[in-house]
Amino acid sequence: MSENEVTTPRTRVLLADDHSLVRAGVRRVIEAVAHLECVGETGSGAETLRFLRQNPPDVLILDLNMPDGDGFSVLREASSVAPDTRIVVLTMHAQPEYVTRAVREGANGYLLKDLAVQDLVAAIDSVMAGGSFFSERAQRALAESVRSGGSTDSPLARLTGREREVLAAVARGMTTKEIAAGQNISTRTVESHRANLMRKLDLHSVALLTQFAIREGLIEGPAGPQ
Numbered sequence: 001m002s003e004n005e006v007t008t009p010r011t012r013v014l015l016a017d018d019h020s021l022v023r024a025g026v027r028r029v030i031e032a033v034a035h036l037e038c039v040g041e042t043g044s045g046a047e048t049l050r051f052l053r054q055n056p057p058d059v060l061i062l063d064l065n066m067p068d069g070d071g072f073s074v075l076r077e078a079s080s081v082a083p084d085t086r087i088v089v090l091t092m093h094a095q096p097e098y099v100t101r102a103v104r105e106g107a108n109g110y111l112l113k114d115l116a117v118q119d120l121v122a123a124i125d126s127v128m129a130g131g132s133f134f135s136e137r138a139q140r141a142l143a144e145s146v147r148s149g150g151s152t153d154s155p156l157a158r159l160t161g162r163e164r165e166v167l168a169a170v171a172r173g174m175t176t177k178e179i180a181a182g183q184n185i186s187t188r189t190v191e192s193h194r195a196n197l198m199r200k201l202d203l204h205s206v207a208l209l210t211q212f213a214i215r216e217g218l219i220e221g222p223a224g225p226q
Helices: 020-031 046-052 073-083 096-105 112-126 136-147 160-170 176-183 187-201 206-215
Strands: 010-018 036-042 059-062 088-089 108-112
Touching: 010 020, 010 046, 010 112, 020 036, 020 046, 020 112, 036 046, 036 073, 036 096, 046 059, 046 073, 046 112, 059 073, 073 096, 073 160, 088 112, 088 187, 096 108, 096 136, 108 136, 160 187, 160 206, 176 187
Parallel strands: 010 036, 010 059, 059 088, 088 108
Antiparallel strands: none
């Protein structure tokens, strides 16, 4: 390298998704671009936050479905544990309530998984330049939210972030003790959240809660044997 050549540091990217096949596909897209570097992969919210604390990347590619909660909890904490990391949500959820909440929680970009190959590099470059990037369907969802004044008819809007996390865990077939350990709360608190879920949603069985979580896209499919 000559004295006049200047090397541009590569953008360091962390992939957070609980599906290894999705991470592998996204990683291939990143590694095909000279100025991007994949510095790690995580499969849970807790693991992602540990990585952000220890080795914050330039960009986090974040799924909203996590086995120990959801990506929204990562979004909420990322601003304090890794304030310089830019975050691009990569998800299957195109509903207005998901997009608007992600923006409120600090997302700099929002992509749909079916367009990841097409838009991912442009999204990373855009947020690294200080801008934002939203796929076309995400933009339409934001516009719909603005037109409705930010309101939504989705029952999910009635739930707190913790209640969503407990609902997702219940729908995955986790026991009360497993949920308590994963969320670092007491079993009594888990039972209280579950009772609140049933009351708010008017769904009075675990089976109905599970069906609701799948229908609303909170999890990608039922846990355990069918």
